[in-house]
Amino acid sequence: MMKFERYEWLAITIMISLFIFVGFIQGWSVSLVILNMCIISAIMTMGVNISWGYAGVINFGVMGFLAMGGLAAVLVSYPPIAESWQVGGRGLGISFALLVVLVIAVMYINKTVIQKRNKYILNSLIIFFGILIIRHFYLNATHNIEDVNPAIAGFLGGLGLPIIFSWIVGGLFAAGIAFVIGKVALGLRSDYLAIVTLGISEIVVSVLKHEEWLSRGVKNVIGLKRPVPYEINLQNADWFINLVTYLNSSKLNNIIDVSDRQQVLNNLIIDGSGIFVKLSYAILFLIVMLIIFYFANKAQLSPWGRMMRAIRDNETAANAMGKDVVKQHLIIFVIGAAIVGVAGAMLVTLDGLFTPSGYRPLRFTFIIWIMVIVGGSGNNLGAIFGGFVIWFSWIEAAPITTFIINQLTIGLEPTNALKLHLLDSVPYFRYLFMGLILLLILRYRPKGIIPEKVRHS
Amino acid sequence: MIDFLNSIIVLLNFIIIPGISYGSQLALGALGVTFVYAILRFANFAHGEIMSFGAMITILFTWFFQSQNIGLGILPTALLALPIGIIATIILCIISDKFVFQYYRYQKSVPVVLAMVSIGVMFVINAIIRIIIGTETIKFSDGQKFIMKAKQFKVMTGLNEGLALKSSQVITILITILLLTFTFWFLQKTKTGKSMRAFSDNEDLALLSGINPDRVVFTTWIIVGVLACVAGTLYGLDKSYKPIIYLNLVLPIFASAIVGGIGSPFGAVVGGYVIAFSEIMVTYAYKKFFVYLLPSSIEPTGLVQLLSTDYKFAVSFSILVIVLLIRPSGIFKGKVL
Numbered sequence: 142m143m144k145f146e147r148y149e150w151l152a153i154t155i156m157i158s159l160f161i162f163v164g165f166i167q168g169w170s171v172s173l174v175i176l177n178m179c180i181i182s183a184i185m186t187m188g189v190n191i192s193w194g195y196a197g198v199i200n201f202g203v204m205g206f207l208a209m210g211g212l213a214a215v216l217v218s219y220p221p222i223a224e225s226w227q228v229g230g231r232g233l234g235i236s237f238a239l240l241v242v243l244v245i246a247v248m249y250i251n252k253t254v255i256q257k258r259n260k261y262i263l264n265s266l267i268i269f270f271g272i273l274i275i276r277h278f279y280l281n282a283t284h285n286i287e288d289v290n291p292a293i294a295g296f297l298g299g300l301g302l303p304i305i306f307s308w309i310v311g312g313l314f315a316a317g318i319a320f321v322i323g324k325v326a327l328g329l330r331s332d333y334l335a336i337v338t339l340g341i342s343e344i345v346v347s348v349l350k351h352e353e354w355l356s357r358g359v360k361n362v363i364g365l366k367r368p369v370p371y372e373i374n375l376q377n378a379d380w381f382i383n384l385v386t387y388l389n390s391s392k393l394n395n396i397i398d399v400s401d402r403q404q405v406l407n408n409l410i411i412d413g414s415g416i417f418v419k420l421s422y423a424i425l426f427l428i429v430m431l432i433i434f435y436f437a438n439k440a441q442l443s444p445w446g447r448m449m450r451a452i453r454d455n456e457t458a459a460n461a462m463g464k465d466v467v468k469q470h471l472i473i474f475v476i477g478a479a480i481v482g483v484a485g486a487m488l489v490t491l492d493g494l495f496t497p498s499g500y501r502p503l504r505f506t507f508i509i510w511i512m513v514i515v516g517g518s519g520n521n522l523g524a525i526f527g528g529f530v531i532w533f534s535w536i537e538a539a540p541i542t543t544f545i546i547n548q549l550t551i552g553l554e555p556t557n558a559l560k561l562h563l564l565d566s567v568p569y570f571r572y573l574f575m576g577l578i579l580l581l582i583l584r585y586r587p588k589g590i591i592p593e594k595v596r597h598s
Numbered sequence: 599m600i601d602f603l604n605s606i607i608v609l610l611n612f613i614i615i616p617g618i619s620y621g622s623q624l625a626l627g628a629l630g631v632t633f634v635y636a637i638l639r640f641a642n643f644a645h646g647e648i649m650s651f652g653a654m655i656t657i658l659f660t661w662f663f664q665s666q667n668i669g670l671g672i673l674p675t676a677l678l679a680l681p682i683g684i685i686a687t688i689i690l691c692i693i694s695d696k697f698v699f700q701y702y703r704y705q706k707s708v709p710v711v712l713a714m715v716s717i718g719v720m721f722v723i724n725a726i727i728r729i730i731i732g733t734e735t736i737k738f739s740d741g742q743k744f745i746m747k748a749k750q751f752k753v754m755t756g757l758n759e760g761l762a763l764k765s766s767q768v769i770t771i772l773i774t775i776l777l778l779t780f781t782f783w784f785l786q787k788t789k790t791g792k793s794m795r796a797f798s799d800n801e802d803l804a805l806l807s808g809i810n811p812d813r814v815v816f817t818t819w820i821i822v823g824v825l826a827c828v829a830g831t832l833y834g835l836d837k838s839y840k841p842i843i844y845l846n847l848v849l850p851i852f853a854s855a856i857v858g859g860i861g862s863p864f865g866a867v868v869g870g871y872v873i874a875f876s877e878i879m880v881t882y883a884y885k886k887f888f889v890y891l892l893p894s895s896i897e898p899t900g901l902v903q904l905l906s907t908d909y910k911f912a913v914s915f916s917i918l919v920i921v922l923l924i925r926p927s928g929i930f931k932g933k934v935l
Contacts, residue, residue, distance in 0.1 A: 199710060261924075325919060325923065326919070326922070329922060329926070331709070331710045332640065332641040332709050332710060332713050333856065333922065333926075335641065335710070335713060336641060336849075336852045336853075336856065336918075337918065337919060337922065339849065340849055340852075340853065340914075340915035340918060340919070341915065341919070343849060343911060343912065343915060344912040344915050344916070347908065347909060347911055347912050348912075350908070351906065351908035351909065502845070503721075503724075503845060507717055507720075507721070510714070510717065511717075511718075511721075514714060563729075565732075566728060566729040566732065569725050569728035569729050569733075570725065570729065571725075572721050572722075572724050572725035572728065573721070573722060573725035573726070573729070575721050576718045576719065576720070576721025576722035576723075576724070576725060577718075577722060579714070579715075579717065579718035579721065580698060580715065580718040580719070580722070583711070583714060583715055583718065584698075584701060587711070
């Protein structure tokens with residue numbers, strides 16, 4: 142199917158060897174934790190890369206789409222809370238129905254009333270009073286729901302399905318939001334679009350933070366079910382104990398004392414169960430990543446991908462050739478957002494908890510963009526590479542900085558105020574690294590580390 | 599009559615005075631964004647961090663002055679440190695231009711690339727601030743806190759409702775008036791200001807008539823530095839200084855600039871007040887106000903609040919989206935200083 146150039150093989154080798162290196166230095170558990178986040182970051186990056194790299198549509202709403210994916214994980218996997226549905230279900234149903242009526246009414250007015258001023262006046266009147274009426278039902282219902290056992294519930298719960306379905310649902314949720322945003326904002330110039338998407342993603346997150354009936358808000362949802370086994374079950378499973386014994390048989394056979402051997406085996410099983418769980422996550426994520434990678438590449442090489450490139454490189458010309466630029470922009474924006482949504486659901490699956498207040502633009506929008514720019518926009522392997530490298534340096538920045546500071550201040554007393562202050566602010570040096578990496582790449586390699594391949598045919 | 603007065607005081611105390619002072623801070627910030635947009639033609643995401651940097655330097659020197667027992671009596675010491683902060687912010691702006699933005703300007707890069715670059719600058723300044731001063735909330739206003747306390751007002755007028763006037767609010771308003779007057783005078787009356795307006799209107803024509811672009815850009819960064827540092831310090835003085843807040847402040851500032859018509863300084867100021875007032879008015883609970891105004895038979899039972907205060911932030915964005923949909927160029931046609 143696809144052939145990699147030599148430098149691309151080099152990039153892949155670097156990625157793999159980084160993890161092996163960390164595995165030997167800091168342990169396999171750490172290595173796998175980083176790997177899992179790297180894969181998820183790579184998927185987010187591919188999502189942004191599809192809209193920005195293929196078609197030049199800017200998407201600064203990454204955080205909002207991730208949060209929608211996370212919401213999907215909660216709504217799909219959390220067991221339903223019957224009591225909440227009883228006290229609030231009807232009110233929510235009524236307010237939802239009224240909302241639909243309101244939207245239809247506004248659309249009807251937009252179609253029938255031609256004079257602009259009348260249209261605005263009628264619309265604002267209807268929306269104002271409509272919202273007043275809806276609020277009445279809605280506030281009652283949500284208030285009742287939030288009162289149901291607030292310490293552990295206080296929201297509607299979900300469907301109680303396996304969480305793995307939420308990866309698809311998360312994509313759909315994000316796509317739905319993206320469709321609305323795209324309809325509203327895609328006509329704007331690119332820097333306006335950046336600001337608007339950034340703002341809407343903030344709105345999405347603030348809704349998730351404060352609508353407790355839906356997402357439990359800042360009280361967080363914890364204890365989501367896993368798609369992989371739990372450590373404690375593994376430690377008691379015969380097949381797993383046998384597997385660990387078999388893998389470490391040479392090491393175990395060297396220990397003569399029986400109780401010593403049992404002790405070592407127990408430790409190995411505890412370590413092994415953690416690694417097994419992380420490895421299963423990694424395999425699941427890797428499968429998703431490769432599927433998306435395969436289709437993203439297929440799409441890029443297809444006639445549709447060529448059309449997208451044409452639209453990106455010269456919108457006017459593509460328009461003149463009869464391509465519907467507005468529609469294609471919307472399509473690619475929605476696809477990109479959907480992929481980010483999938484990654485959002487995977488992120489919540491990995492953590493097992495949903496914390497709306499954890500979604501911050503610096504961490505979830507701008508870092509992803511740095512990954513795209515550094516990796517190489519328009520190249521999917523570049524996107525994956527960017528995701529891996531940037532996440533890796535984000536995590537490893539702290540130990541490296543500590544090392545450097547200790548080396549630089551080696552002549553100072555251990556109680557020196559400057560040294561202590563610097564060591565305290567180690568976590569903030571990662572922002573410095575990220576900024577510098579971005580600036581250097583934009584200056585000296587503006588097409589990214591693995592640039593887009595220009596095909597002449 | 600007394601009830602009517604009381605209701606007016608409620609509005610004044612909870613909406614108008616906070617709105618004006620918050621609006622002034624937004625207006626100064628938005629003015630800076632608009633200057634960068636009109637002259638350098640990109641959306642500067644680093645503006646919030648530049649504001650934060652200015653405030654940080656001011657705080658550091660405030661501490662220094664406080665330790666030396668130098669103060670301004672009833673006025674906050676920060677006002678004494680402000681000029682130093684301004685100079686540091688201007689230096690920061692010029693350094694970032696020389697080492698980062700200038701290259702792309704000469705390359706004639708598209709605005710989106712410059713916006714990306716400004717994100718890189720944002721990260722770097724953000725890191726520097728956190729490394730120097732940490733992430734704690736810092737209160738650095740000293741001197742007399744209130745010009746008029748709510749109780750004093752009640753005693754003075756005999757009304758039920760108090761009217762509190764913080765000195766930081768008055769300082770904010772006064773400095774804003776001063777700075778805005780100076781900026782508009784500079785743009786309209788001085789030769790440099792006129793050349794800046796010409797440059798933002800038509801770059802090629804301005805170059806042809808012998809305007810030195812580097813000089814224009816240099817002056818722009820000086821103005822941006824002053825505005826950003828003052829806006830950041832006033833915001834920190836009024837609320838409290840917290841590095842993370844300035845990143846969140848970027849969005850309302852952009853909203854103000856765009857709502858007013860990005861590139862138009864007058865629009866930026868108006869946009870700042872529009873955003874500030876709508877944020878406060880939409881999320882304020884009007885119960886008290888109506889209790890005074892309406893006869894007791896039809897008094898409202900609920901809070902009479904359009905949106906809960908949690909959505910304060912979302913309001914500015916909804917307004918931005920609505921304005922962009924109805925009138926994409928903003929209230930005042932933008933693009934030109």
